[in-house]
Amino acid sequence: MGAQWKAKHKELAANAKGRIFTKLTKEIMVAARNGADPDMNPRLRLAVEAAKKASMTRETLERAIKKGAGLLDDAVHYEKALYEGFAPHQVPVIVECLTDNTNRTYSSMRVLFRKGQLGSSGSVAWDFDYLGMIEAVPVAADADPELAAIEAGAQDLEVSDDGTLFLTEPTDLDAVCKALPNFGFKVESAKLGYRPKNPVKLSGEALEEVEAFLDAIDGDDDVQTVYAGLASE
Numbered sequence: 001m002g003a004q005w006k007a008k009h010k011e012l013a014a015n016a017k018g019r020i021f022t023k024l025t026k027e028i029m030v031a032a033r034n035g036a037d038p039d040m041n042p043r044l045r046l047a048v049e050a051a052k053k054a055s056m057t058r059e060t061l062e063r064a065i066k067k068g069a070g071l072l073d074d075a076v077h078y079e080k081a082l083y084e085g086f087a088p089h090q091v092p093v094i095v096e097c098l099t100d101n102t103n104r105t106y107s108s109m110r111v112l113f114r115k116g117q118l119g120s121s122g123s124v125a126w127d128f129d130y131l132g133m134i135e136a137v138p139v140a141a142d143a144d145p146e147l148a149a150i151e152a153g154a155q156d157l158e159v160s161d162d163g164t165l166f167l168t169e170p171t172d173l174d175a176v177c178k179a180l181p182n183f184g185f186k187v188e189s190a191k192l193g194y195r196p197k198n199p200v201k202l203s204g205e206a207l208e209e210v211e212a213f214l215d216a217i218d219g220d221d222d223v224q225t226v227y228a229g230l231a232s233e
Contacts, residue, residue, distance in 0.1 A: 023224050024051045025064045026098040030078050032068030042174035046190050053189075076100055081222075083109045085119040087213045091200045092124035092229040099222040112217050115209075127229060128194040131155075132173030137163035140184030148183035152176045163188065167195070196229035 028051060031044035038045040044065070051061050066072050081097040083106075093116070099105040110118060134154070138145075145164045149157045153176050154166040164185065168176045170192050177190045202210060210230060218226045 019219070020054055021056060021060070022221065023098075024054060024056060025060070026078055026224065028061070028064040029068030029076065030080070030098060032065045033070075036065050036069040036071065046174070046177070050189060050191075081105055082121070083113075083118065084121065084124045085113050086117040086124070087210045087228060087230075088116055089200065089202060089206050089210060091116075091202070091210050092127050092196065093214070093217075094124060094128060094194050094227040095217055095223055096225040096227075097220075097222045098224050105220075105222045108220050108222065109217075112220065115213055124229075125194075127197050128227065129197060130170060131193065131195050132168035132170055132176065132190070133193050133195070134166040134168065134173070134177055134180065134190045135163055135188045136166060136180055136185040137188060138184055139186045143184030145185075148180060148185055151183055152179035193225065194227040196227070199229045199231040201231040 024047065027047045028044065031041060031047045035041040035044065038048050048061065048065075051064075063072070067074065067076065078098040078100055079102060081099055081102055083095040083097065085093055085095075087093050095109065097105050097109075145157055145159050148154075148164075149166055152166070153172050154168050155172075156167040158165040158167075166176060166180065173190060173192060177187050180187055210228070214226055214228055214230075217223060
C-alpha cells in the first residue's frame with residue numbers, strides 16, 4: 001500500500017532492523033527541532049509513534065528527541081536532500097535523504113544512479129502528487145472506509161486486503177490521523193510522501209532489474225525513503 005517502494009523480503013536482511021532504527025532516529029531528531037513535546041509537534045508525534053511500533057527502546061527514543069532539540073552537547077544537524085531521476089526502463093524515482101554531509105550524499109547518489117539517470121530538481125516531481133498517506137485497519141465491526149474518509153476529512157482512499165490507505169492534503173495529515181479512530185479505524189502508519197500519477201508496469205527481468213536498482217538506493221545510510229513510479233503487482 002502507498003507510494004513508497006519497499007524491497008521484497010527486507011525483513012530477512014540481518015541489518016534491516018538497524019537500518020530502520022537509523023532512519024527513525026534521524027526523523028525524530030529533525031522533527032524535534034520544532035519542539036521536544038510530541039503533543040505540540042505533530043511531526044514528532046508521528047515519528048515517535050513509528051519508533052514505538054518498531055520497538056525502539058524508551059532510552060534511545062528520548063535521547064534522539066533531546067539530540068534533535070539541541071539539549072545535548074553531541075547534537076548532529078541533519079539536512080533534508082531530495083533527488084530525482086529514473087531507474088532502468090524509465091521508471092521515475094524520488095529519493096528523500098537526511099544527511100549531515102550533502103557532498104557525500106550527492107556523490108553517493110551519482111554512483112547509485114549510474115544504471116539509471118540522475119535528474120535535476122523537478123525532472124520527475126511533476127509526475128507525483130505530494131500527499132499525506134495514512135495506512136489504517138478497521139477495529140470496529142461497522143467501520144466504513146468511505147464514511148470514515150468523508151467524516152475525517154481525507155481526500156481519497158484505497159481499500160485492500162491489508163487495510164485502507166487514506167490520502168489527505170499535506171496540511172490535513174495530523175487532523176485526519178486523530179479523527180479516524182472515532183470512526184472505527186486504527187492508524188498503522190502516517191507520513192507525507194510522493195504518490196506516482198502514472199506508474200509504470202513491468203514484469204520479468206525488467207522488474208527484477210528495477211527492484212535491484214531501488215534496493216541499492218534504499219540501502220544507502222543517508223536515504224530515508226524511496227518513491228518509485230512502479231505499478232504494484
